[in-house]
Amino acid sequence: MQGSLALTAMRNEGPFILEWVAWQKMLGFENILILHNDCTDHSPQLLRLLDRMGEVTAKRHEPREGHSPQAEAYRTARSNRLVKQAEWMFTCDVDEFLVIHKGDGSIGALLDNGKVPFAAMAINWRLFGSAGHRKWQDDLVHRRYFLSSEPDFKRNSVIKSFVRHPRLYKRLNSHCASGWQGKGAWGQGGNYWALSDGSRFDEFHPNKHPQNAVPDDRKLHHIAEVHHYAVRSHEEFSFKKGRPAASDFADRYTDTFRKTLDRNEVENLAVSTYRKRFDSEYDRLCQIPGVMRLHHLCCADYVADMCTKRGDDPAADERYLIHREMAQKLPRH
Helix, strand or coil, X not given: CCCEEEEEEECCCHHHHHHHHHHHHHHCCCEEEEEECCCCCCHHHHHHHHXXXXXXXXXXXXXXXXXXXXXXXXXXXXXXXXXXXXXXXXXXXXXXEEEECCCCCCHXXXXXXXXXXXXXXXXXXXXXXXXXXXXXXXXXXXXXXXXXXXXXXXXXXXXXEXXXXXXXXXXXXXXXXXXXXXXXXXXXXXXCEEECCCCEXXXXXXXXXXCCECCHHXXXXXXXXXXXXXXXXXXXXXXXXXXXXXXXXXXXXXXXXXXXXXXXXXXXXXXXXXXXXXXXXHHHHHCCCCHHHHXXXXXXXXXXXXHHHCCCCHHHCHHHHHHHHHHHHCCCC
């Protein structure tokens, strides 16, 4: 969709970059902006290659001491030309996938090609669990994890947002935007937040305690939802456990977090409607010279980091050896 932008912030997310980028391309985003910081894997090299090929715009940023990396990324993004030019911007993390059940499943169908009357749209989470997987492997996340929460699960009230003209807001974050400074009074004309079915979300006011969630009785999933893979495999969550959250440095990744968000109540195959379109975009990215070499290096880095944290030797992990060998066999860009 012309004038649309997908925005994310990341650190050391190398194995998941190609899938996430292909997903945004498939949905119809004109531009993708990725902010990254302090990476120790090969993801900056992969992002630079995708940037040179015109697939994404990747920018490194340096968070100020004492400030959360994610907040700093969105502060930096606000001055980026793509954000300045965007007519509609959607923010989400690399473990979140927007799924649209309207028309052809594109963002153009969801937003009537940008002609909807409101200032922003809030879309609810749908939490997905580990599906019993204990170990990470190099699979597509959206196909490996197919068990989700029931729609009425309380944490599904959390939202991600499309925002029209994001520069009209003083502050951006991964859920919404705040500090609106547009023309006219908030709540009048088109100055209001809507839910995914277009109904008004009057509880939201960007200048009065902006919300990251809707009331429990207003959760919607039949028009659009954001599939959130917060846990993935047991090994991956153990690796994340104890890490300060990028948004606020909180010790969020605890056993309680895993128990609460590892939701596997119902089979959810909604992403299957995208299969052919996704495969086309993903295969196209993988065919870019040098991409798969860097992807395999990122995978090897990921395995090595997980091994190191638990005190294991990466060289004794078959996955590490396989990805290193595959990378060595592929030519550089």
